[in-house]
Amino acid sequence: MSSSNRRARNAARRARAAVTAHPYAAAGVPVAFLAAPAGAVPNPGGSSLIDVVNHVASSPLLTVGAVVTAGGLAVAGLRYWNGTKWASTADHGFATRHQLQRAMGAGQMRSKKRRRELRPSLVNVPRREIRPTDLGFYTGTSVHAKVDTYAKIGDPLLVVAPPGAGKTEYLARNILDAQGAVVATSTKLEPIFDDIAELRSEKGPVHWLNLERLGGRDSTLVWDPVIGCADPRTAMRRAGFLLSGSAATAGVENRAFWSGSNFDILKSLLWAADMAGLSLLDVARWTKNAADREAIEIMERLGSAVPPGWREDLEQAQQNPKDKTVVSVYKTLALTFSFLADPAIAATIKDARSHAEAFDPVQFITSNGTLFLLGEDREFAGVGPVFTALTGELYYHGGQLAAANEANRRLDPPLTMVLDEAALICSVPLEKWTSDARGKGISIHIAIQTMSQAIARWGRFAAETIWTNCTRLVLGGLAVAEQLNAISQMCGERDETVTTTTMSGGTGQAGSATTSTSTSTRRVPVMSPADITGLAFGTMLMLRRQQKPVVVSYTPASELAPIKALRARRAKAASKARWSRRRQRLAEMRQQWIPQGSFVTHGSSPDWGADSVYEAPVQAPQQPLVPPQAAPEHERAVPAAVTLQKAPVAPPQPDHSPTVHLQPPVPVQTAAQAPVTVRQTAAADMWAAEDPWADEDPWADEEVI
Known part of the structure; x- marks a missing residue:
């Protein structure tokens, strides 16, 4: 017998002896729980079973074993959760959680294999610092499996949606998440473009080619x-x-x-x-x-x-x-x-x-620039030829740069082309690009209104090639019956259980009626045409290669955290500028209307306030205080805008008192009868005018922030 076998045999003998001699063995405790040595606990003689269990539970070895057991159960449960759905094994026709995580999940996007394939520059970056959007684009969260899905760099996306369905809000996310240079086309200047342009300026230069000055925006290129x-x-x-x-x-x-x-x-x-x-x-x-x-x-x-x-x-x-x-x-x-x-x-x-x-296309790509191409959809004299030629140049030079990259022959970081309304203003040969761009590290995202539009632009066979090469994202609102039926057939069918209840009348006596229940299974579409056209805003149907259909939900670009933070900063800056202008205007108005007098301030504030008393300047009378003679009617001057009334002046009092009772009483002057000047009256009218900012809440913007 070898020495190793001998040592193993002796160890087994010592373990059996220790278990047999354990003091808890006589108390009925199973041998599997006797993890503590015999001398570690007191003799259980006279102790109850509860005391024995407490002593066993306090064993360090038992605690470690419980933790290991709990960890194993957690791993088993996690694997079960990844592969199936809790409390449900029925096939609903949609891709399962396990399938989505293996094909489009965040975990496989961050794997070293995926990084080596798509972006070798991230191979040595710690996994915890890698985001899924560094190697792909967010396509939505599965409604049924609750899994975030991503399309890797190079996978072409085709968004089919009528106007107003939300395709611009979805494509704007891809512009914002793109790691490299971006080319984006549109038939109008969307408000979200200004926000994206400001955020993208942190990565590289931003250019605008707007030959028709849509939205009043000048071209910078x-x-x-x-x-x-x-x-x-x-x-x-x-x-x-x-x-x-x-x-x-x-x-x-x-x-x-x-x-x-x-x-x-x-x-x-x-x-x-x-x-x-x-x-x-x-x-x-x-x-x-x-x-x-x-x-x-x-x-x-x-x-x-x-x-x-x-x-x-x-x-x-x-x-x-x-x-x-x-x-x-x-x-x-x-x-x-x-x-x-x-x-x-x-x-x-x-x-x-x-x-x-x-404009240098190579420098634009290597500097991670952003180019917005804005052109109106015209039936005649459209700018599509210029946009198509410029986009084609960028695609060509991107392919040349990819071929020069010896690591994987792909662009790193990649080039992204978001071609909204491509069939109208940028009809590049997508039937070729959608199959060729994947190997160059160029991501192409296309948006059209219907497949009929693609057929009219590229022809039926080219449109079918584009449809096959791309991951299809169908938004709600599509109303072409032929296309809806074709998409419904692509989604497949599923089994639906139908329960039928039949009741017989019986012989007419009480309790003679019978009820029978039968269950049958029938095949129904996973997504009917009505389900497809009725997709709510923020949800879409995703069809990807041989994968089962997926209904995903997404957050519009305008509701993303970076966009909200940017708009909050703008609102705060606008509020500060508005109140700064108001304070400046008020200061100018005060300087303009302040009277030429002195102010006696009873408080510490030198400005006008409730405690300030105005003292009009005292001027020596130029003439004796004699009531003037009334002028003729034809010589009276037209009164000015402000007519001033002088208060009556009391006659001098005599020194002797006997005739005081014969003198008429002198009226007491009130504040309203006090002498005023034109400047005082104008100032009072000015301050009584309505404040142009009276309807503004100075703390309204603070609530937004």
């Missing part, structure tokens, strides 16, 4: 798509994006058409304009006349610097400018640049080349 097209690849790339954003290329048929002739002509025009130092206005002028040879003449002067075949593309169109195909091509190009008919937009584009600081 000036950009001409022609600048930089001297590089042939840039000219090709921007030509494609300009045409992609044009209203003339909507639908699958037109998009297949402009991919040929329109693209060949436009890329040559962009290259020639940049080489000659011209602007997009000159390109638009060339597209209005198919016989204009200015671009060809520029290429002829440049000679061998022209890319091969580019001049031939223009010359071929110039040979027969009245051909129907050529006319159609140039008409499409003219519609693409129709937004330049707006003088304000044209002036902004024209001044781009002379602008002191040109």
Whole structure:
């Protein structure tokens, strides 16, 4: 027998002997509770069973064992809670708590594997310091499983909601939580954008491109798509994006058409304009006349610097400018640049080349900047081509920066594109981006009103690709029956138990009636079309890949703590400024209306108050106090705005007293009959006027804070 086996055998023998010799063994205490040594407690002889139990419970070893047992039960309960639902094992058709935590929970977002995949710069950061939004975006809290869900960086989101359903409030959260640069589009200047811009300015520069001055906001960014097209690849790339954003290329048929002739002509025009130092206005002028040879003449002067075949593309169109195909091509190009008919937009584009600081997409991305693109939804002459070209440039340079990152070939921190009303003002090729952006670390969040809108913009097949590639978030209010039925079918069906009670009349005698109950199961939709369209504000239906449907709730951006704190600080600053202006105004009014006299103050305050008594200046009379003669009626002057009445003056009293009783009584002067001056009366009228701030509560703003 080996030494280790021998030591184990001897230890077991000593343990059995100690248990057998334990003094509590005779009292009926189970051997499992005899954890204390024999000499640690007194002899239980004559003691009751309660005393024995108290002595055993006070054992340190028993206390440790109880703690370990309780911890094991807690772990088992936690695992049971994560895998199922308490007191319920029925399948309701929605994703379970366990499924959500494994796929979209906060725990898996902070795991080292996820950090190494998405953001290697956070691998060595302690887990407790990592937030789920550092590696993804909050998508809502499950209504059924009570789990916070997150979409990781790179997962495209598609929000489908009619106007007023709350999609802007939801997308604003993603702008605020984005860790890197953000590009956000909108058809109007939302109030929440000002709050987000102020908070985002702490991370990087904030730019506005508002060519139409929506909401009175001026553009801080000036950009001409022609600048930089001297590089042939840039000219090709921007030509494609300009045409992609044009209203003339909507639908699958037109998009297949402009991919040929329109693209060949436009890329040559962009290259020639940049080489000659011209602007997009000159390109638009060339597209209005198919016989204009200015671009060809520029290429002829440049000679061998022209890319091969580019001049031939223009010359071929110039040979027969009245051909129907050529006319159609140039008409499409003219519609693409129709937004330049707006003088304000044209002036902004024209001044781009002379602008002191040109927009650098690479610097914008690396500095974690924020860019708001605001443009009105116009049926004609919309600014979509410019927004599409600028967004495409940022996507291209983001991909180049991602390829240069040797750690994981992704952007770190990522680039986020929040494209609200993308089908109207920023119709980039999302059918390609939604499948390609995940590997580059670029998050694309799209918002449209209905899928019909996407089909009209990108075509049916491209719209179906976008729908498949994204995590779908459907808000309430959708009213297209075909789409509602399709979404309801995607949610699947569940079993519903139906109980039927049947009562028979019997023979007519008392107690002869019988009642029978039957139970059956039927298949019903998990989410019916009525359930989908009736989703309350702040809730939405989430459909993600092969995962079961999830109904989630979210807090609007305007109710988030950072936004509330920012607005409270603004309200406090506005209150201070308002009261400062009021005090300044009151000081000016006092200086303006103060009388030229002295004040006798009975208190310590030098200002006007209840204890201050005004003493009018005493002036020596210039003439004897003789009542003036009444002037004729035609010589009487028109009284001024303030008519002053002099109080009567009592005649001098004689020295002798016998005739006192014959003199008329002298009336006593009151404060109302005292002599006053014009300045005093005006001051009294001024202070009696209504205070313009009388309706304000000086502590109202303090309650907000």
